[in-house]
Amino acid sequence: MSGKDDDGDGDAAVVVDTKPKTKRPPLYKVLLLNDDYTPMEFVVAVLERFFGMNHAQAFEIMLTVHKKGVAVVGVFSHEIAETKVGQVMDFARRHQHPLQCTMEKE
Numbered sequence: 001m002s003g004k005d006d007d008g009d010g011d012a013a014v015v016v017d018t019k020p021k022t023k024r025p026p027l028y029k030v031l032l033l034n035d036d037y038t039p040m041e042f043v044v045a046v047l048e049r050f051f052g053m054n055h056a057q058a059f060e061i062m063l064t065v066h067k068k069g070v071a072v073v074g075v076f077s078h079e080i081a082e083t084k085v086g087q088v089m090d091f092a093r094r095h096q097h098p099l100q101c102t103m104e105k106e
């Protein structure tokens with residue numbers, strides 16, 4: 001009968017939440033994957049068109065993917081990341097290249 005809150009004053013102990021709830025929405029990394037068939041210049045064009053990179057930046061990131069297998073090409077909200085992945089996959093498919101683009105929670 002004597003529970004932990006039963007200290008005789010008739011009210012239950014309450015844990016007070018003091019932290020303000022200001023959780024930012026999660027961010028997502030958009031990743032570009034290497035393959036053996038997509039032309040380098042197509043990948044550079046993708047990075048310029050959909051990720052706003054200049055030619056030098058795009059070429060550098062393309063080379064990183066080519067050498068390392070994968071690279072982060074941007075970090076976005078879930079909705080924007082999903083849109084970018086869709087745009088890249090659609091553009092690659094329309095040009096019949098096997099280029100793969102994915103996203104993952106940061």
Ligand code: TYC
Nearest residue numbers: 033034035038039040065066
């Ligand atoms: N490996 C490709 C080639 O040698 C080039 C390439 C780079 C493909 C980056 C995909 O995400 C990629 N033609």
